[in-house]
Amino acid sequence: MSIPASTSAAASPAIEAPRSPHTAGSPRLRSRRTPRATRTNFELYSWLFMRFSGLLLTFLVLGHLFIMLVLDGGVEKIDFAFVAGRWASPFWQVWDLLTLWLATLHGVNGLRTVVNDYAERDGTRLALKALLYTAALLMIFLGSLVIFTFTPNIKA
Numbered sequence: 001m002s003i004p005a006s007t008s009a010a011a012s013p014a015i016e017a018p019r020s021p022h023t024a025g026s027p028r029l030r031s032r033r034t035p036r037a038t039r040t041n042f043e044l045y046s047w048l049f050m051r052f053s054g055l056l057l058t059f060l061v062l063g064h065l066f067i068m069l070v071l072d073g074g075v076e077k078i079d080f081a082f083v084a085g086r087w088a089s090p091f092w093q094v095w096d097l098l099t100l101w102l103a104t105l106h107g108v109n110g111l112r113t114v115v116n117d118y119a120e121r122d123g124t125r126l127a128l129k130a131l132l133y134t135a136a137l138l139m140i141f142l143g144s145l146v147i148f149t150f151t152p153n154i155k156a
Contacts, residue, residue, distance in 0.1 A: 054106060
C-alpha cells in the first residue's frame with residue numbers, strides 16, 4: 001500500500017522543520033549593526049594560526065627533545081656551560097626564540113578561545129583577557145631578553 005503524494009511527509013507543511021533566519025542557507029550579511037568583532041576575519045586567521053603554529057611547534061619541540069636527549073647525551077650534560085655554548089650560535093638563539101614565541105602565542109590563542117567560550121560577563125572576559133595578554137607579553141619580553149643578552153662571561 002502506498003501513500004498518496006498529497007499526504008506524504010515531504011509535501012506536508014505541518015511536518016516540515018522550522019526555518020531559522022540565521023540558518024536559511026545563506027550567510028548573514030555584515031552591516032554597521034554587526035558587532036565589530038564579527039566584521040573581520042580575525043577568528044579565521046587565529047584558527048589558521050593555531051594549525052600552522054601547532055605543526056611548526058611539533059617539529060621545533062620534537063627536534064629540541066631529540067637533539068637534547070639523544071644526540072647531546074641526555075639531561076646530565078645540561079649545565080651553565082652547555083647553555084652558554086649552545087647560545088653562542090645564532091642558529092640556536094633563533095630556534096629557541098621561535099619556540100618561545102610560537103608556544104606562547106599558540107597557548108594564548110587557545111586560552112583566549114576558552115575565555116570567550118566560558119566567561120559569560122563582559123567585565124570578567126575583559127579582565128581575564130587583560131591578565132592573559134599581560135602575562136604573555138611579560139613572558140615573551142623576558143624570554144627574548146634572556147636569549148639575546150645572555151653572556152657566558154659572568155664573573156662573581
